[in-house]
Amino acid sequence: xxxxxxxxxxxxxxxxxxxxxxxxxxxxxxxxxxxxxxxxxxxxxxxxxxxxxxxxxxxxxxxxxxxxxxxxxxxxxxxxxxxxxxxxxxxxxxxxxxxxxxxxxxxxxxxxxxxxx
Amino acid sequence: xxxxxxxxxxxxxxxxxxxxxxxxxxxxxxxxxxxxxxxxxxxxxxxxxxxxxxxxxxxxxxxxxxxxxxxxxxxxxxxxxxxxxxxxxxxxxxxxxxxxxxxxxxxxxxxxxxxxx
Numbered sequence: 001x002x003x004x005x006x007x008x009x010x011x012x013x014x015x016x017x018x019x020x021x022x023x024x025x026x027x028x029x030x031x032x033x034x035x036x037x038x039x040x041x042x043x044x045x046x047x048x049x050x051x052x053x054x055x056x057x058x059x060x061x062x063x064x065x066x067x068x069x070x071x072x073x074x075x076x077x078x079x080x081x082x083x084x085x086x087x088x089x090x091x092x093x094x095x096x097x098x099x100x101x102x103x104x105x106x107x108x109x110x111x112x113x114x115x116x117x
Numbered sequence: 118x119x120x121x122x123x124x125x126x127x128x129x130x131x132x133x134x135x136x137x138x139x140x141x142x143x144x145x146x147x148x149x150x151x152x153x154x155x156x157x158x159x160x161x162x163x164x165x166x167x168x169x170x171x172x173x174x175x176x177x178x179x180x181x182x183x184x185x186x187x188x189x190x191x192x193x194x195x196x197x198x199x200x201x202x203x204x205x206x207x208x209x210x211x212x213x214x215x216x217x218x219x220x221x222x223x224x225x226x227x228x229x230x231x232x233x234x
Binding site: 015033035037042043044046050051052054089091096097098100103104105106107108110112 | 135149151155159160163165166186208210212214216219220221222223225227228
């Protein structure tokens with residue numbers, strides 16, 4: 001069975017600084033997808049970034065980038081130039097390729113990030 | 118991105134009554150939808166997978182007779198909490214994956230806060 005681990009329950013960062021959130025996972029699958037979601041106080045889940053396992057290039061979305069290490073089963077999220085609006089709960093999610101027709105996510109326990117003014 | 122709505126956003130009901138929560142995909146067809154439950158400061162717990170035109174698939178430990186799921190159309194899934202008890206009070210979130218191409222990311226509704234008195 002797949003598992004996703006986020007070892008940092010809480011983190012804080014100064015505004016404009018850079019922070020990295022860690023995520024490790026365990027799977028025997030070779031083809032899968034990884035995601036980072038943000039859940040601000042409104043509790044709306046927002047997709048931050050996604051990565052296909054077959055792509056070696058790390059995904060980037062503006063100030064957000066990932067360090068995807070497939071052999072180490074690691075998928076960390078780097079937030080550059082942190083903004084107050086980045087304050088939220090961040091969840092790492094794993095989904096194996098849906099060859100069997102299932103699109104279920106396995107979520108990590110989350111990291112609560114607070115950006116300080 | 119695609120939009121998923123939920124209704125109601127908040128509901129208060131008396132113990133012993135039933136309450137229905139709707140999840141709609143507004144601009145895409147969703148043959149599959151997911152229902153999650155989230156306790157404060159915790160991760161999302163998958164309750165069940167809703168499949169259009171067939172029975173829902175429940176996760177282990179979820180009472181199917183208590184949490185009735187109906188996926189009557191390609192854009193609507195409903196979750197009915199039957200004979201609600203205070204311990205059913207929680208935040209319920211639905212999601213639907215886009216199925217056009219990988220990585221099949223899920224789009225989430227804004228959630229429904231259920232309070233059972």
